[in-house]
Amino acid sequence: MTTHRKHPTVSEVARLAGVGTTTVSRVINGSLRVDPKTMARVRRAIDKLGYMPNQAARILRGARTRTIGLLIPSIADPFFSSCAEAVQEIARANDSLLIVMTTGNDPHTEIDNVNVLMRHRVDGMIVAPGNSQSTVLRDVIERLALPVVAMDRPLSGARVPSVVANNFSGASLATRHLIEHGRKRIVCLTGETTLYTIRERVRGYRAAVESAGLPCILDTSIRDYKSAEYAVESMLAGADPPDAFFTLKNSTTIFAFEAMQKLRVSIPDSVALVGYDDFELAATVRPSITVVRQPVEEIGRIAAEMLFEGLTAHHQPHRSAAASRPQQVQLETRLIRRSSCGCPSSTL
Amino acid sequence: MTTHRKHPTVSEVARLAGVGTTTVSRVINGSLRVDPKTMARVRRAIDKLGYMPNQAARILRGARTRTIGLLIPSIADPFFSSCAEAVQEIARANDSLLIVMTTGNDPHTEIDNVNVLMRHRVDGMIVAPGNSQSTVLRDVIERLALPVVAMDRPLSGARVPSVVANNFSGASLATRHLIEHGRKRIVCLTGETTLYTIRERVRGYRAAVESAGLPCILDTSIRDYKSAEYAVESMLAGADPPDAFFTLKNSTTIFAFEAMQKLRVSIPDSVALVGYDDFELAATVRPSITVVRQPVEEIGRIAAEMLFEGLTAHHQPHRSAAASRPQQVQLETRLIRRSSCGCPSSTL
DNA sequence: GCCGTCCATGGAATCGATACCATGGCGCGC
DNA sequence: GCGCGCCATGGTATCGATTCCATGGACGGC
Numbered sequence: 001m002t003t004h005r006k007h008p009t010v011s012e013v014a015r016l017a018g019v020g021t022t023t024v025s026r027v028i029n030g031s032l033r034v035d036p037k038t039m040a041r042v043r044r045a046i047d048k049l050g051y052m053p054n055q056a057a058r059i060l061r062g063a064r065t066r067t068i069g070l071l072i073p074s075i076a077d078p079f080f081s082s083c084a085e086a087v088q089e090i091a092r093a094n095d096s097l098l099i100v101m102t103t104g105n106d107p108h109t110e111i112d113n114v115n116v117l118m119r120h121r122v123d124g125m126i127v128a129p130g131n132s133q134s135t136v137l138r139d140v141i142e143r144l145a146l147p148v149v150a151m152d153r154p155l156s157g158a159r160v161p162s163v164v165a166n167n168f169s170g171a172s173l174a175t176r177h178l179i180e181h182g183r184k185r186i187v188c189l190t191g192e193t194t195l196y197t198i199r200e201r202v203r204g205y206r207a208a209v210e211s212a213g214l215p216c217i218l219d220t221s222i223r224d225y226k227s228a229e230y231a232v233e234s235m236l237a238g239a240d241p242p243d244a245f246f247t248l249k250n251s252t253t254i255f256a257f258e259a260m261q262k263l264r265v266s267i268p269d270s271v272a273l274v275g276y277d278d279f280e281l282a283a284t285v286r287p288s289i290t291v292v293r294q295p296v297e298e299i300g301r302i303a304a305e306m307l308f309e310g311l312t313a314h315h316q317p318h319r320s321a322a323a324s325r326p327q328q329v330q331l332e333t334r335l336i337r338r339s340s341c342g343c344p345s346s347t348l
Numbered sequence: 349m350t351t352h353r354k355h356p357t358v359s360e361v362a363r364l365a366g367v368g369t370t371t372v373s374r375v376i377n378g379s380l381r382v383d384p385k386t387m388a389r390v391r392r393a394i395d396k397l398g399y400m401p402n403q404a405a406r407i408l409r410g411a412r413t414r415t416i417g418l419l420i421p422s423i424a425d426p427f428f429s430s431c432a433e434a435v436q437e438i439a440r441a442n443d444s445l446l447i448v449m450t451t452g453n454d455p456h457t458e459i460d461n462v463n464v465l466m467r468h469r470v471d472g473m474i475v476a477p478g479n480s481q482s483t484v485l486r487d488v489i490e491r492l493a494l495p496v497v498a499m500d501r502p503l504s505g506a507r508v509p510s511v512v513a514n515n516f517s518g519a520s521l522a523t524r525h526l527i528e529h530g531r532k533r534i535v536c537l538t539g540e541t542t543l544y545t546i547r548e549r550v551r552g553y554r555a556a557v558e559s560a561g562l563p564c565i566l567d568t569s570i571r572d573y574k575s576a577e578y579a580v581e582s583m584l585a586g587a588d589p590p591d592a593f594f595t596l597k598n599s600t601t602i603f604a605f606e607a608m609q610k611l612r613v614s615i616p617d618s619v620a621l622v623g624y625d626d627f628e629l630a631a632t633v634r635p636s637i638t639v640v641r642q643p644v645e646e647i648g649r650i651a652a653e654m655l656f657e658g659l660t661a662h663h664q665p666h667r668s669a670a671a672s673r674p675q676q677v678q679l680e681t682r683l684i685r686r687s688s689c690g691c692p693s694s695t696l
Numbered sequence: 697g698c699c700g701t702c703c704a705t706g707g708a709a710t711c712g713a714t715a716c717c718a719t720g721g722c723g724c725g726c
Numbered sequence: 727g728c729g730c731g732c733c734a735t736g737g738t739a740t741c742g743a744t745t746c747c748a749t750g751g752a753c754g755g756c
Contacts (some may be wrong), residue, residue, distance in 0.1 A: 007469075009742055020706040025744060035704060050491060053417075055468045056407035057742035060711045065404075066449075069469075075436060081429035088423060088450055097468065099415075100448050102436055120403045120415075120445065143398060258632045281629045284606045357712055368736040373714060383734060405712035407740045 008049040017045035028053060059121065066096045067308060069125035072151075073105045077275065078250070080128070080297055083151065086300030087126060091186035094308045096123065105130030105195070111140055116120040118144060124307045128152045132196040147310035151303040154328065161310070163303040163327040167197050170292040170333035171204030174274045175246060175336055177290075179212050181342040183244035183272055187217045188236060189228075191252040201248045201276055217242065228255035238269070244272040246339075250279055257289065268342040278336055279297055288338035295331050302329055355399040365393035373523040376401060398413055407469065414444045414657060417465035417473035417612035420499075421453045426598070427625065427644055428476070431499065434648030442656045444471065446543040453478030453543070459488055465491060472655045476500045480544040495658035499651040502676065509658070511651040515545050518681035519639040521551030522622045523594060525638075525683055527560050529690040531592035531620055535565045535575075535583065539600040549596045549624055557659060565590065584619070592620040592689075598627055605637065616690040626684055636686035643679050650677055 014021045019038060026034050027042040032040075045051075059065050070087055072080040084100060091098040099122065101113045107130055114137070117125055119316065124147035129137055138158040141148050150162035178186050188205045190198055198225055209216050219235070222228045245260075247253040253275030260267060267273055267287050275282070278293035306327065337343045357675070358369045365372065368388060374382050375390040382390075393399075407413050418435055420428040432448060439446040446468065449461040455478055462485070465473055472495035477485055486506040489496050498510035526534050536553045538546055550566065557564050567583070570591045583590055595601040601623030608615060615621055616633050626641040654675065685691045 002438060007742095010744090011742080013707095021743075022706055022745080023704085026705090029744085033704075039706080051461070052467050054742055056404045057711090058744075059387075059404035060402070060408055060713095060742080061744050062711065063744090075423070075433040076426075076430045078424075078426065078429075081432075083425075084429075084448070085423040088448060092449075097449070097464065099445050099448050100432070100436060101440075101445070102433065114446065115400070119400050241655070245441045254628060254632060261632065263635065279629075280602060281627075281633065284609065285629065285633045286609065344494065351705090355712095358714090359712080362736095369713075369738095370715080370736055371734085377714085381734075386734080402712055405741090406714075408712080408743095409714050412742065659731090 007054065008050075008051045009054070013042065013045045013049055013051050017042045056097075057220070064123050064311075065121050066094075067099060067122045068096055068118065068304075069099045069101065069113075069120075069122045070112055070324045071101050071103055071117075071125060071127040073128060073130060074102050077102060078279065079152075079294075082296040083128075083300030083303075086297045087304040090301055090304035090308065094311075096308075103128075103130060107131055107134055107137060110134075110137055114140055114144070118146070122146075124148060124311050126151050126303050126307055129196075132156050133192070140236075147228060147305045147307055149307045149310070152299060159326050160230065161284060161306055161328065163299055163306065163329045163331070165197075165294045165299060166330045166332050167200035168204040168207070168293070170335075171201035171246075171248070171276065172208040173333070173335050174276070174290075174292050175205045175208035176212075177337075178213065178244045178246065178272055178274060179208065181244075181268075181272060183224050184214060185217065185240060185242045186214065186244040186246055187219055187242040187246045188233070189220050189222050189245055189252050189256055190218055191221055191247075191249055200250050205246060205310070222252050222255055225255050225258055228252070229259040229262060232256060232262050232265070234261040236263070236265065242271060244274070245274070247275045250275070250277040253277070253282075253289065253291070254279075256286070267340050272342050273340040282336075283338060287340045288336045290341035290343065293334045293336045295333070298331060355397045355402065358399075359404070361390065361393045361397055362581075365390045365395065398655075412471050412544050412659075413469050413682070414442075415447060415468065415470045416444055416652075417447045417449065417461075417468075417470045418532055419449050419451055419458060419473060419475040421476060421478060422450050423448060426627065427642075430644040431476075431648030431651075432629055434645040435652040438649055438656065442659075444656075449478075451478060455479055455482055455485060457502035458485055462488055466494070470494075473661050474651050474655055475503070476530065477503050477544075480543070482502050495655055497651045497655045497658070507628050507674050509676065511647055511654065511655055511677045511679070512648075513642045514678045514680050515548035516552040516555070517684075518642070519549035519596070519624065520556040521552075521592075521681070522624070522638075522640050523553045523556035524560075525685075525689060526592045526620055526622060527556065527562065528596065529592075529616075529620060532661060533563060533565065533588060533590045534562065534592040534594055535567055535590040537570050537579070537593055537595045537600050537604055538566055538568045538596055538637070539570050539595075541568055545689070546596050550611060553594060553596075570600050573603050573606055576600070577607040577610060580604060580607040580613070584613065586612070586670050586687060590619060591592050592622070593624045595606075595621070598623070598625040601625070601630075601639070602627075602636065620690050621688040630684075631686060635688045638686045638689035639684050640683045641684050643681070646679060 008022045010024045014024045023040055029037050068091055070084060075081055088098050103110045126149050128151045132153050133156055138155055148160050150160050150296055152164055154162040154164055158176050190202060206216050245256055247256050265271055275289055275291045278291045282289040282291050358372045362369045362372045375387050416439055418432060423429055436446050451458045474497050476499045480501050481504055486503055496508050498508050500512055502510040502512055534557060538593055539552060554564050569579050593604055595604050613619055619633055623639045625639055626639045630637040630639050
């Protein structure tokens with residue numbers, strides 16, 4: 001490993017160029033008029049020394065850090081990695097860096113991470129709270145007096161703008177679609193039910209079945225392939241077997257699908273299937289799977305855009321009075337009709 | 349948006365607690381002995397003011413930034429998001445933040461990003477270079493005198509440690525497996541061939557077919573579903589149609605699989621299929637797809653661990669002489685046998 | 697030819713946390 | 727009883743870039 005060469009400073013550049021530090025600073029920031037000849041000399045000195053401004057010093061002087069934080073449960077999750085990609089792009093467009101931290105939906109880790117980001121004086125952050133009801137997280141965030149945007153899940157009671165998908169209408173749309181196909185016993189396979197998004201989807205499902213006079217049947221047991229196989233098998237073997245499954249998240253969809261394949265359940269003839277969240281192969285597997293598609297990139301993009309709008313407002317406090325009430329953006333989902341619900345298989 | 353409350357400083361804490369700044373600093377860092385009573389007073393003052401140390405000031409004093417950078421082509425790519433997750437975990441374990449930047453494999457963006465990270469004085473970085481031959485990137489990185497680890501793709505000619513998978517042996521293993529199944533005309537569907545990893549895989553494929561006296565047939569045309577359908581259809585309709593496809597990356601595998609489904613090509617009876625890179629549904633689709641699995645998380649984890657080892661060595665320069673030659677770590681891949689290659693479908 | 701003005705430039709204070717060095721007070725040993 | 731030493735604590739220079747204010751020189755108008 002190469003020895004740690006000390007970074008050159010403005011003074012060293014100034015000395016080499018035979019000018020004052022003020023002039024060097026002006027050349028770097030292009031702020032005021034500098035004599036072209038002087039400027040050229042300074043430029044040469046900068047190149048020669050390989051000078052790079054020390055951000056820490058600038059920040060200490062009061063500049064923005066041009067750094068934002070992103071708190072998500074996991075990077076490997078396709079939903080959040082797509083969001084993160086969108087956020088990263090908007091950050092770059094705003095000359096900012098993105099610090100990604102994972103929380104695993106753990107409230108303690110979340111608060112820790114918020115504090116760490118705060119110490120680093122990020123300009124703002126985007127958070128997907130594991131628990132939308134968490135008053136602790138809300139209080140911490142309100143104390144920050146720092147622009148924060150909640151993503152995918154709101155932070156209830158907080159004066160924090162949020163960008164979420166309409167999980168209620170998405171789930172209810174999907175359920176109604178199954179009902180229109182004549183399904184009478186639609187089982188909702190929820191997986192974990194602690195998250196806001198899942199709860200909303202359950203609400204949407206419940207509203208749809210109840211208003212159609214159908215039974216509301218929830219199964220919360222699926223965590224992996226094993227539990228899926230057990231759940232599917234025992235339900236189908238029981239009296240009054242279901243004629244449709246509605247899975248509330250990606251992994252549950254895949255486990256259930258896998259289990260049904262293994263058990264040679266015919267889809268959609270004996271049991272229909274609709275999943276929440278689209279994924280690359282949903283169109284490729286046989287039968288192709290009907291899903292509720294969320295505007296993933298858009299969620300990330302809009303959250304980031306709102307954050308940066310908040311940032312500039314933050315730095316021009318004069319006009320903030322009127323625009324200061326938090327925006328709650330809710331994006332609509334689409335039902336992607338494929339064959340697992342009983343629709344004639346559409347193209348793609 | 350709340351008004352920007354100025355952050356309290358050590359002096360303010362000191363004044364409130366009736367002590368000097370030195371004492372406050374000691375309490376925060378737990379460095380020297382402080383009278384328990386004084387310590388309690390300072391602690392109370394810190395809580396009351398909601399004081400948080402300003403990282404910028406610390407860094408300016410010469411502390412490490414406890415921040416590392418990660419340069420990858422894309423966050424949304426499952427391969428890199430899994431790497432990133434692993435890197436993030438190691439960073440957290442080392443009390444460091446992770447800045448993620450995407451390059452889209454564009455050399456210009458890469459160099460830009462390296463410079464931005466440098467200005468922020470990251471302690472080190474992990475890079476997946478779009479072009480392993482890039483002398484420009486290499487030179488920039490060598491000038492930094494900063495710990496850098498290359499991930500997934502080496503940086504040729506640079507004194508930079510790297511962590512990569514053995515793409516050559518992975519591809520050649522897969523190809524030999526097809527040969528053992530009696531396949532004689534194995535077509536390699538490469539997709540883009542600019543990346544190091546793909547080139548290595550091509551080499552591995554070529555070595556395997558040539559040493560078996562079989563023809564080396566490359567098709568580089570697949571970019572999306574459309575081109576896959578065209579390529580597959582025309583090859584199968586031609587004279588001497590292939591009896592196996594070997595796809596070199598995830599998206600190509602999926603496009604080719606989709607095309608074969610659509611064209612009702614029977615897998616593996618008329619044409620076998622092996623893909624490079626495992627993915628969640630490869631086991632679920634019918635037929636399940638045999639793939640070469642890379643140790644994804646391990647690549648990220650080891651790269652990060654090497655970086656942090658380099659970091660500590662960097663800060664304790666005395667013993668660095670012997671340990672200073674770059675390590676080139678190469679991880680082995682595994683062939684996951686499923687049914688698309690002609691193997692009797694194994695469990696899972 | 698003299699003075700006012702503008703322009704290029706430089707000196708030095710500033711941001712906040714740290715660490716060197718100094719100091720005052722107390723206890724203990726002889 | 728006196729002095730030495732140790733411990734808790736504080737003052738202050740320092741890191742590097744920015745910026746307010748000052749200064750000196752040149753040029754133009756009358």
